[in-house]
Amino acid sequence: MSYERFSTENAALLLIDHQVGTMRWVKSIPFEEMKRNALMLAKAASILQLPVVLTSSMEEYAQGPLLSELEQILPKEFAARIKRLGIVNAMDDDNFAKAVQATGRKKLIIAGVTNDVCTVYPALSLVRDGYEVQVVADAGGSPSAMADDIALRRMDKGGVTLTSTNQLIAELAGSWATPQGGQLVQVLMTALQG
Template identity: 80%
Template sequence: MTFQRFTGENAALLLIDHQVGTMGWVTSTTFEEMKRNALILAKAAKILKLPTVLTSSMEDAAQGPLLSELETILPSEFAARIQRVGIVNAMDDEQFASAVQATGRKRLILAGVTNDVCTVYPALSLVSQGYEVQVVADAGGSPTKMADDIALRRMERAGVTLTTTNQLVAELAGSWSTPEGGQLVEVLMG
């Protein structure tokens, strides 16, 4: 199998449930690390003009609102976010599934909180529907280290490519010497 790089021209970004309450349930990594990486992905998407879909679940409940910085970075995507009413697998929500399809991209970058619930099921669904999926493991986390490990292993066994924020941004950049590459370096170093 030949390696074909994800780029700004062929990929889309899905950010699932980066909500302050849900992120507070994670112990497999720190809140700040998850937040930093999710915001780097959002900034990279803006620089590269990646189609981006944001979703949340039950913002008025314990899950809480999406990170407010996402509204600053991606205002139109934030306004168009899919607000699910407790549907665990975002791909089971017709509005979210339609928004993913509307990106027109078959290569999807996925990050969510928590990896063991909010990320694993849409990732498995998307792979089964023929999408090429990279899950950015360090832009999410789980309530325990074991839960995170098991979820990542399950996704990988199903054909999901696991990656990290730095690794993915480098792949998207392709070269740091382009105007976009230079901006991406600044985002990573920021």
């Protein structure tokens, strides 16, 4: 099977449950690193004008609201976020599934919190439904290193491509010499210095 790279023309980004409460449950990666990576993805999507679907689960409860920075980076997408009422697999939520289909893209980038619950099921469902899926492992995490490892292995076995934030942004950029590539380098450099 030949690999066609994920690009501005063919990919969409799904950010699942980057909520202040939920993110505090993650112990497999430092909170600030996970947050930085998720926001880098949002900034990259904004620069590249990728379709983005945001979703949250039970914001009024312990999970809390989505990161406020997401509203600053992606205001339109934040306003249109899909608020799930406890549905574990976001693809089982009709509104989310319709929003994913509405992107018109068959290559999907997913980052979610937590990898072992909120990311694994929609990623596997989307592969089953014929999508090409990359999960950005370091823009999410799990309550333990073991839980994260098992979730990543399960996704890998299920046909999901695992990637990292820097790797994915480089793939989407294609070239640092373009105007968008130059902006993406700034996103990466700022994050690395921070």
